[in-house]
Amino acid sequence: MPQYTAPINDMQFVLHDWLNLSQHYQSLGLEDFDQELVNEILTQGAKFASEVIAPLNREGDEQGAKLIDGAVTTPDGFADAYQEYVANGWNAMLGSPDYDGQDLPNTMAVPVHEMLDSANLSWRLTGMLNESAILAITKHANDELKKTYLAKLISGEWTGTMCLTEPHAGTDLSLLSTKAVPNDDGSYNITGNKIFISSGDHDWTDNILHLVLARLPDAPAGVKGISLFLAPKFLPKEDGSLGPRNTVTVGSIEKKMGLKASPTCVMNFDGAQGFLVGEANNGLACMFTMMNDARFQVGLQGLGVVEASYQGALEYARERLQSRAPQGIQEQNKKADPIIHQPDVRRMLLTQKAIAEGCRALALLYAQQMDIERFGEDTDKHQAKNVISFLTPIVKGFMTDMATEMSNLGVQVYGGHGFIREWGMEQLVRDARITQLYEGTNGIQALDLISRKLARDKNNMLADTFALFSSKIAPMTNAQAKAQATELLAEWLETATTLKQQNTVDLAGCAYDFMHYSAYCLLGVIWLSMADTAEKSKVASIKSGKKNTCDFYIKRLLPRKELFKTNLFNGADDLVEFTDSEFDYQ
């Protein structure tokens, strides 16, 4: 397994040089936060991710999570690492100060989360979903529930889960059938089966809190009849200590392609006691608080995998001696040259690098908007919320599609060795694959983007997103690059605006293309803007590295947008009209 080293230099460049974090914190009135604190967090986070979490990854995949006598055990070292994580306060970074959280800006937490994702996707998932659960409870639960549960989730003493999917209700939650029957004491009895519940059980904490979607007896059909409940594994007593076991159990854990150290549980709720979160029949809105956060986090998982795969491939390409470079012998005293000198290997490595750095910048730009949504003035909050809404499906869909493409390039650089588990490169492919599927498949992300966020939006999401990216172009000093970025962004806006006029079916037919078209355009703007910023960097390798990687992106990856653009105006008639018998040919 290649050693993971957190890309601190690049993170610092993006955060300090490109996003100007100090000024950003000042403008939000966050006087306590500065460059020094950010760097300290990056350093400590890097140390924890690379020294504690990353070494558990390969063996975790081999051992996998196990279900023994109804209880889940995770691989050796996972629980201890979590205790260290909690003890060091990492779990509380984003939590509300009212419940002992540190209330740090997202721009501080997100880089650390990326590191944990690179280090060990399976290990990270439990904490990640807990953070999303914390958000939902913070925003929607009443004070009594908060008092009982929130501090424990924020500290990490307990963890939270998301229980949405049922065997026949995945994408389409209107079909869900889990029932919640009211008790006299104001609680509910929840009955039903949930599948794909990540960390539905584990051996890290004494208690687990399930956020469960279910229907009340008199609920309307469809998604307007879904309510959100909170059902703990153990019901806490008045004093906060653990009371009786609730009737929620693990039916089985899934045998999966990857992410094997993460227990994916079938959860059986058998009249389990639960408590209503938010308004009755308003569960979906509550759950979307959790879901939208999780979607961003899954996008970040994608980035984590791209980075890890790039590092592994780079290391191997420098060491593996095979053949001579076509441009001439590179290592005269060796029998062959390192394969990094092969142009085709460079094509693969630079593709990974351009995508890793581009996606990192996108994720941190997004994190900056999260800061503004939390700490900014009302007008700014509103804009930031719009941008976040618009970018969420792009971050989730594009960055996870990239995780699969780039981790496959990583395997390819290793040749046959890439297929062997010991090297760890194929694990990245297997682990990455789930990110395109969970928290809404990427097809669903694409539909969300083109439908809710573009065509049916009344909140100016497109305009606000355009404004944000324009603001990254405005300070550019290289006139040619600035013109190029301006033109690119204008093309994107015009294309998106034109698309709005299409009917629902045609939109659905080109949704995937629009998601990728948008991503490549916006990453192009990001790259041109970053390279411009880097011209002023005092670090020589950043200055020329960003310039050359930007050139690579513009020349070799940005042209992909044309392919997707071609499909945007193809309509969907050919797709829809294909008949049943034409699909067959057996």
Added chain:
Amino acid sequence: MPQYTAPINDMQFVLHDWLNLSQHYQSLGLEDFDQELVNEILTQGAKFASEVIAPLNREGDEQGAKLIDGAVTTPDGFADAYQEYVANGWNAMLGSPDYDGQDLPNTMAVPVHEMLDSANLSWRLTGMLNESAILAITKHANDELKKTYLAKLISGEWTGTMCLTEPHAGTDLSLLSTKAVPNDDGSYNITGNKIFISSGDHDWTDNILHLVLARLPDAPAGVKGISLFLAPKFLPKEDGSLGPRNTVTVGSIEKKMGLKASPTCVMNFDGAQGFLVGEANNGLACMFTMMNDARFQVGLQGLGVVEASYQGALEYARERLQSRAPQGIQEQNKKADPIIHQPDVRRMLLTQKAIAEGCRALALLYAQQMDIERFGEDTDKHQAKNVISFLTPIVKGFMTDMATEMSNLGVQVYGGHGFIREWGMEQLVRDARITQLYEGTNGIQALDLISRKLARDKNNMLADTFALFSSKIAPMTNAQAKAQATELLAEWLETATTLKQQNTVDLAGCAYDFMHYSAYCLLGVIWLSMADTAEKSKVASIKSGKKNTCDFYIKRLLPRKELFKTNLFNGADDLVEFTDSEFDYQ
């Protein structure tokens, strides 16, 4: 696991309607072969693949191959299925009649091989490599060796392996260090370690024959000092019965991403007795007989996976009920519509279908050239050989890249269920992944194509390939489609011809792009030609299905060629000049 059904209708359309097999056999003087016999073989092959081999696939992945006390065991049922395969004569299809082979045309065997690949890639690999070994021995070994070994390999009583790779010599065989020391009796003692030896040991047959690359004591350095040897697991006695165990043993078997039922062995040759095949120091040429056949066969494995994934995705998309179709309710009496009515799901399914059928036509066109190379007149033989040489890296590289892309689409259609092993869709992704790596990575295929087959070729390979594809355009009756195909093929020829003038480094930099550019162009010609042929079909679903799938390909997949074309003339300066420190950013 979705049920596999052999695509017999499509195969018959391609073989009989598009390739006009009856006339083809007549022109080769193969009077015994006709449409009826082809159909009988397709029917029996389909039965065997779907009823005997496919059902072993899922459980085979879970059990995996095992090494116990130095001997490999394969999963339940694998060995029995092989006995049935051998007893039914499938193994002998292509073997020389001098050694009890059936000497069938490749156009008869290749469709059956595709079926076996779809059914179970792990199971198929042993027989596949044996066929390649048979070719090498038939062409290069002396009569005595043939007499001892060939009939047993052709019948399938024994199997053959390819022992090329060493830990430090994969792509670059010049580095290989296995030694062969001559004995007084004309045999050799072979010593060295080989890795990645598929079916290096197994429990299917009494004996295994290894084809091994090694160096003689006085051999020149580099690839001109490599010789090919034959070293059996058990040394046969004069009467053909098994004699003493040779000193070749299995060191270990690899833990892999997929293809788990196929034992990938580390083989230790410890003074093992071996016999020279062909001329001393000419081993690489001998091995390329085997390798080129194996490369085509690996491409065919890619097609097999695409087909299997398409079938699985199609079945699920028809059954899975989620949400309503945007074009209107499809199943009024159900709570939701099958997801096949979602335009984005159709985009994925039709992409799989267009690639499966296009690649199948390419593979069978290639098989027809194999027939001509074996049975045709000298001039035709020469042309066919040229076409085969040119197309081999395209078939191997493109069709296996498609296997990974298309099997990932298959997983995506399943949503979260695609990640669960039980469904079998993720296994296709894992199994497919090796096809991009073994028998030369796809990067090596791309270099082979642009360098040996295009820029440095003196044999008119490009011209002969152009001529073959022109001959598929000539009989087209739809004037517009014919003009389109003519223009596309001309563009490809012109582009390829222009490329020849580039220097070695620039060629290496765009090798991958040229392989894909060529594949999309040639598949475009194939699709237009097939759709034209289908206009005359009496089967309504073939007629309209081919037309509509062709339209889909031309509209939505052919534009990919532009992306690759853009990169063809970008040069490689940006790739080569990237400095070491610019790759880093930690």
